[in-house]
Amino acid sequence: MLGLLLARAGVDVLVLEKHSDFLRDFRGDTIHPSTLELMYELGVLDEFLARPHQELKQLAGQFGNEFIPFADFSHLPTQCKFIAFMPQWHFLDFLADLGRTYPTFQLWMEAEVVDLIETDGRIVGAKVETKEGSTNVTSDLLIGADGRTSLVRERAGLKVQELGAPIDVMWFRISRLPDDPSQGLGRFAGGRIMVMLNRGDYWQCGYLIAKGTLDQVKQRGIEAFRQDMLTVAPFLRDRANEIRAWDEIRLLTVRVDRLLKWYRPGLLCIGDAAHAMSPVGGIGINVAVQDAVATANILGEPLKSKTLTENDLEKVQRRRLFPTRVTQAAQVFMQNRVLKPILGNTQQISVPFVLRLFQWFPFLRRIPARLVGIGVRPEHVRTADVFHGK
Numbered sequence: 001m002l003g004l005l006l007a008r009a010g011v012d013v014l015v016l017e018k019h020s021d022f023l024r025d026f027r028g029d030t031i032h033p034s035t036l037e038l039m040y041e042l043g044v045l046d047e048f049l050a051r052p053h054q055e056l057k058q059l060a061g062q063f064g065n066e067f068i069p070f071a072d073f074s075h076l077p078t079q080c081k082f083i084a085f086m087p088q089w090h091f092l093d094f095l096a097d098l099g100r101t102y103p104t105f106q107l108w109m110e111a112e113v114v115d116l117i118e119t120d121g122r123i124v125g126a127k128v129e130t131k132e133g134s135t136n137v138t139s140d141l142l143i144g145a146d147g148r149t150s151l152v153r154e155r156a157g158l159k160v161q162e163l164g165a166p167i168d169v170m171w172f173r174i175s176r177l178p179d180d181p182s183q184g185l186g187r188f189a190g191g192r193i194m195v196m197l198n199r200g201d202y203w204q205c206g207y208l209i210a211k212g213t214l215d216q217v218k219q220r221g222i223e224a225f226r227q228d229m230l231t232v233a234p235f236l237r238d239r240a241n242e243i244r245a246w247d248e249i250r251l252l253t254v255r256v257d258r259l260l261k262w263y264r265p266g267l268l269c270i271g272d273a274a275h276a277m278s279p280v281g282g283i284g285i286n287v288a289v290q291d292a293v294a295t296a297n298i299l300g301e302p303l304k305s306k307t308l309t310e311n312d313l314e315k316v317q318r319r320r321l322f323p324t325r326v327t328q329a330a331q332v333f334m335q336n337r338v339l340k341p342i343l344g345n346t347q348q349i350s351v352p353f354v355l356r357l358f359q360w361f362p363f364l365r366r367i368p369a370r371l372v373g374i375g376v377r378p379e380h381v382r383t384a385d386v387f388h389g390k
Contacts, residue, residue, distance in 0.1 A: 001289050002143060002270070004095050005296035007105035009383040011303045014137065015099070016128060018112035022089040022096075029085050029197055029204065030282035033073060033373040035289050036080035041381040045079060048094055053086040054198045058365070059372065062187040063351045070358040072365035073373050083373065085197055088285070102387055113146070116155045116267070123156065123266035140308060141299070142267045145288070148255050150273035158259050158269065163332055165254040165278055166340040168214065170207040172249045174242050176200070180235060187232045191346040193339060194232040195279075203236075205229075206252070206279065210343050214251055222246065254278055256328055256335075263313035270295055270316070275324045278331040280339070281372050287327060293379035294319045300383045323376035330371070 003015040031053070039045040059071035073081045099105040110131045117125040117136060125138035144152030153160070176198065187194045193208040207229060209217055217225060226240040243249070258275035262268060271288030278284075298315050302308040342349055351359075358364050 001095055002145065002292035002295055003105060003107070004099040004102075005293065005381065005383055006300060006303065007099055007102040008385045008387065009296065009300040009304065010104060010386040011300060012104050013099075014106045014108065014139075015096075016111040016113055016126070016137070017107065017109050020110050022092040024089065029088055029199075030285065031084040031086050031091060032283065032286040032375070033076050033078040033080050033083070034375055034378050035286050036084060037078045037378075038289065038293060038381060040079045042098075044094075044098060049080075049084070051086060051090045051094060052200065053084045053090070054200060055082040055084055056198075057082045059083075059368070060186075061355065062189075063349055063355075064189055066351055068351055068355050068359050069362075070355050070365055071368040071372055072362065073369045075366050076369060076373050078374065083282075085199065087199065091285075113151060116142070116152065121265060123264055126152075140266075140303060140306065143295070144267065144269040144273040145271045145292075146273050148257075148272040148276035150269065152267070153259060153269050153273050156264055156267055156269075158261060158264070160257050161260055163256040163258070163328060165256045165332075166211050166335055167208050167254050167278075167343070168211050169252040169254060169279060170209060170214070170217070170249050171204070171252055172207070172243060173199070173202050173204050174236060174239050176203050177239075188342060188349045189232045190349070191343060192228055192232045193342055194229065196233065205233075207232075208339060208343060210340075211254070218246055252279065256332060258324060258328065262317040263310065265310050268295070268299075268313050268316060270320075274317075274320075275328065277328065278335060280331040280334045283327065283372060283375065286375065287324070290323070290375065290377075290379045291316075291320050293381060297379065297382040319377075326376045 003013045007013045036045065039048045057073055058069050060067055060069040073083065075081070096107055099107065108130065112129045113126045114129050115127040116123050117127060117138065123142050125136055126142055128135050128137050142152070144150050144156070146152050187196065195206040197204040222243065222245065226243055229243070230237055230240055255276040256278045259269060262270070262274045270291040272284060274291070275287075277287060295316050298319065299308065299312055302312045338352065358368075
């Protein structure tokens with residue numbers, strides 16, 4: 001996203017992707033109204049929504065047999081009043097295809113950053129392994145957007161503040177039938193929690209476990225895991241045997257952290273590389289996109305005019321630190337005060353009182369809808385398209 005925005009503003013950009021494609025499952029697939037609004041501002045919303053996706057107009061939880069809605073997106077002041085569930089490879093392919101329409105945009109696939117190049121305390125580029133061999137890439141600015149296990153931030157020696165996470169997530173898929181529930185839900189039953197994302201012909205499922213307990217889950221056996229899954233989603237009973245072995249389940253090790261300082265001379269980290277988000281709320285990708293837009297807005301002109309300073313990099317952190325702190329604080333609260341107690345309770349779960357309020361007073365659903373759908377301090381595209389006059 002940042003590469004696209006800078007390229008359309010006339011900045012020469014090279015995006016390095018270590019894989020040969022974007023086709024990886026079990027990643028964030030929720031495109032929130034804030035990100036859809038950016039697609040509108042770029043003039044490509046209709047084209048974007050032509051890609052395969054499902055639309056979720058409210059968030060709800062299933063507590064035993066009770067269906068409790070708690071966020072209603074229909075009142076948001078955005079073009080799209082829904083969350084789009086879109087496999088992330090479609091989203092990334094779309095951005096890459098759009099980027100390639102600009103002469104200032106390059107994307108190298110199968111190009112893995114393995115180290116940084118530093119001169120007199122300044123990061124001046126990266127050492128890259130490609131299918132043709134090793135090469136050095138020099139740059140006015142290196143952006144670390146390589147996720148929660150960022151090599152860039154590690155090699156740059158940037159210090160990380162750990163905020164903690166009491167959960168991990170087991171990701172797997174199971175087929176979806178036409179008469180299944182149409183919406184993706186968080187399901188709560190008997191000390192078990194599962195999130196189900198509607199992918200059309202299958203469900204992408206996230207089964208929450210207490211952090212570090214995967215080995216204990218496995219020791220109980222795959223059949224016991226199937227029964228746990230059916231406790232939460234009994235309508236899957238005729239398909240439980242689709243989970244045949246543990247290698248069909250991926251573990252997402254949940255981390256919530258952020259860098260104390262996001263930058264060094266010649267380098268800036270954004271997205272999960274700067275602040276790893278919990279999967280709570282499915283907002284990680286959208287916060288990362290907001291980072292990208294803010295970075296382009298602030299750094300576009302200094303990069304283009306070759307006047308970039310460390311102070312410009314500090315402006316990006318200053319702009320994005322407050323929404324990051326607020327969002328992570330909300331996630332940590334949900335993890336520690338809601339999810340952790342549920343996972344430690346084997347009794348049937350009663351509906352939390354605060355959710356009852358959303359049930360009794362529907363207008364209250366606008367509050368979480370705004371926090372989830374738009375977020376704190378939403379960004380807007382301020383850079384011009386110097387090639388198409390937009």
